[in-house]
Amino acid sequence: MAKTAMRDAVFNKYSGRCSYCGCDITKKDFQVDHLIPKAFWESTIKNKFKVPAFLRHLTIDDVAHFDNLMPTCRVCNKWKSAHSLELFRTELQEQIKRLNDYSSNYRMAKKYNLISEQPKEIEFYFETYNQ
Numbered sequence: 001m002a003k004t005a006m007r008d009a010v011f012n013k014y015s016g017r018c019s020y021c022g023c024d025i026t027k028k029d030f031q032v033d034h035l036i037p038k039a040f041w042e043s044t045i046k047n048k049f050k051v052p053a054f055l056r057h058l059t060i061d062d063v064a065h066f067d068n069l070m071p072t073c074r075v076c077n078k079w080k081s082a083h084s085l086e087l088f089r090t091e092l093q094e095q096i097k098r099l100n101d102y103s104s105n106y107r108m109a110k111k112y113n114l115i116s117e118q119p120k121e122i123e124f125y126f127e128t129y130n131q
Contacts, residue, residue, distance in 0.1 A: 019070040019126040021125060037081075040084065045058060093119075
């Protein structure tokens with residue numbers, strides 16, 4: 001598949017939404033993320049360590065396979081970086097604790113009920129998406 005056609009297919013994978021947070025993305029600004037990062041591809045695939053069920057068919061040579069490519073907004077792609085999906089999930093779940101520990105602005109806004117915390121398990125958009 002040509003690079004432009006692959007990029008269009010990745011964009012359309014979740015109907016123009018970020019595969020992680022679910023926000024609307026545009027063709028111009030979206031980014032393509034490797035669900036299993038390139039840096040850890042070989043060891044992850046070889047050892048089948050924390051490989052999501054829908055990617056277990058991939059081989060060492062499939063790092064750029066369509067199934068491993070995810071449409072993302074810039075913010076999610078920057079935050080996920082080269083993290084595994086589970087580490088990204090953990091990092092997101094730690095945000096409320098970090099804000100309480102390190103941000104006086106956040107604590108002040110919380111004190112005056114400007115912020116309502118809603119701790120929950122992180123579920124990515126692609127995990128709930130029904131085509």
